[in-house]
Amino acid sequence: MKNTSLKLDFNERADSQPAWLKSFQLNVTDLWRYPDRTELENQMASDMGLTPGSVMLSNGGDESIELLYKHSKLNSYALLIPEPCFSQYTHNQRVWQNDTVFTPACDDLSIDTKTLKDNMSARQWVVLTRPNNPTGEYLAVDVLLDLIETAQQKGAWVFLDEAYVEFANEDSPIDYTAYDNLVTLRTFSKAFGLAGARIGYLFGTPQMTEQFRKIAMPFNVSRANLQLAVAAWQAKDEIKAYCQTIANNRETVKQLLSNNGLKSFASKGNFLLFETNPMQKQLFAAVMRKRRIQIKTELAGLPNAIRITIPENITSLTSALQLVLAPEVLAFDMDGVLIDTSKSYDQCIIQTVAILTGQSVNQTDIEVTRAKGGFNNDWVLAAELVKQQGVEVAYESVVETFQKLYLGDDLNLGLVAQEQNLLLDPLKQQLFNSQPITAIVTGRPRKEAEQGVAQLNIKPKFIISADDVKAQKPDPEGLFKVLSATQADRAWFCGDTVDDMQAGTQAGCVCIGIGANTAAATENLYQAGADVVLENINQLETLL
Structure with missing residues (x-):
């Protein structure tokens, strides 16, 4: 990509363009017409083994989340969301002010499924994110099905956020058609590399999907973006290969962190989350910034956490990580730094100025002058302070006076002894x-x-x-x-x-x-x- 920086803070496909996109050409013939999602929605439903009407395209996954809140607010449905969660859920909570319960995570930041089930009730939407953001936790199939079925027994519905599911390389996905209380969110933003185009989709039974369709904007996905979505959907095999590369790279970075004492959370997304201490977190941020690598260091409720998106080419990232974690020198x-010289070298400076000029300087004068730069040598610093007193003294005399004070002589113990x-x-x-x-x-x-x-x-x-x-x-x-x-x-x-x-x-x-x-x-x-x-x-x- 043309941008020389590496953007690894928003879980986008940051460092490579899909091969199919390089040859993509926009057909502008019908851009004057309002868009119609139906043809692509039906094609996607057919490819996924779903009945017509099961799929609804949205303006990115974010619109689907907003529609969930809107739907719940309009119908007085409650929401149940396990923490930690994607920021769009807390953002929409602030906007819509729904009746929402956020259940705290376990100590290891995994979803507390027992507490979640205990809080399920009728007329409630339960949000499950798999892989979860920001941890990357991937609920096992048996755990997921247990949660869906428990919700069903209690008269609740499940909103399953699978924005990152392609990176999990799931061999045996669940039977999404088996549950009439389930709606699933997916997106073209992550694995397909189209975050800038804002294309997502929901699917469930036609009856469930219709609840969202009827409150969405009628032309929420543009004709241009529909063309992109069609081309991306046809390139699913290429996307699988890319996701496998990211999964492999994710394990490489995870091992690098582990080898250097940092344990990352078990992730199936295109990112890794790990916790460190405040100083090391600051060091990570600074080193990455100097190397034009953007990482996520501000995560709500996780003050010592860092999240890094995994790129296709990890050379720059691993090099920067090694610089922070494994310096060679x-x-x-x-x-x-290693020796306190405030009572030796700094005192030599103060006394040298007094001897040669008859005037006094103090520690603040030394620090102010030193902070200007160019005075790493204390002889040079002493000479500068002598000059600042308006007295002309040969540099050699400054050095001789300084050294006599520092090293001492047969009669006087030098200030070096004060170090x-x-x-x-x-x-x-x-x-x-x-x-x-x-x-x-x-x-x-x-x-x-x-x-x-x-x-x-x-x-x-x-x-x-x-x-x-x-x-x-x-x-x-x-x-x-x-x-x-x-x-x-x-x-x-x-x-x-x-x-x-x-x-x-x-x-x-x-x-x-x-x-x-x-x-x-x-x-x-x-x-x-x-x-x-x-x-x-x-x-x-x-x-x-």
Whole structure:
């Protein structure tokens, strides 16, 4: 398809066009005439083994759902709907204000069939969705028939929503003609790939279908869309092959999630639903957005859930999922991320400015200047703050003063002694004693970088210091050195500055902002490319 983005949030056929549609040509001869659904409806009924009058075409499946609510409202019928459910049911409930009972789901989000049966009563429509949206749950035949028959015994009717049924590849469908209390919804939007054309259909006994037909708009499906529906219906064999591909891909993605500790719900639709934690959910959304993949992250009543439509070509999707779930390289800035340098490097900056200018700066001045970007090197930051005081001082003098304060001498203990580790066990052991590959990419000189590694008692595979690159962050040179050496495609970079996030973004890394202590600082990191911002490095465990 021409659109380079991958739309996987609305369960459409997003990344491929049906073969039959590529050769489809619209016949415009009779577009001046009002449409007539009858011929196609009768053909569909015949093909499905139903009697004439059993099928009614609708303006997408959404019109059929609206007709259900309209029919129930006009006749004072109640509705019984198990949760979780498709949003069109809750939308129509808000519009029509029907007498409706929503039964809560089981703890695993499956339909609570016992509660559903207990709430059935006469003059009531029971809504069953198979496969269910958003979970993909597919009611087994014996369970479905039991619900239909229980409803029949209690004088209730069943509205069976099968918008996704083609993806279930059901070998032995139920006998739809056996029940006079059943109406079934299907659509051309999903498997047939015609969501933009808005064509759906209902079927049941002619008497049941007529109840919906008589309250539908008389010309609800256009002549152009009827032509599309005819062509799609004639290509059912091609659709079966496509649905099998989606089913296979669904299992591949499900296994990928499972291999990385995420259990998806058992789905027979063209989508998967899984739950995670708030931070990881935010990371999924950010990484997918950067890669122009749209996923569903806002699902009513499911705050930690994500739903992903399964495309025909899953390469881009699985690559993005692996980037989130299975990084090959974890790279870290050191200062402010792994080691607290607020009492060492930052104090060196404050005292260097005082010694060289006789004027004072504070932590806020440091953070404001650092947030502008281009000051990943604290010598450069100190020189900038000296300059801001209106004093001309050689850069070499700034470095010499700073280093004397930091390292100390025979008479004075350097401020380096004030540094405290931020990275704690057990995360430290998890990160540096196993896969993935770890790297330190820091603005420290080599000697001080190695000193920090020793203080942390860690053994990263790579240490890239200021002495190892020609250009420091925000230039991504240091990160590119690691990626080149490892031949890795999937890397994360954890940093605490705008420069870190810009470098990580340019290197194609997932960018994890660390330690922003104000809303403004957090927003600065996001603006610079952070995918998620954590309060401290130890929260990284929630993403792994």
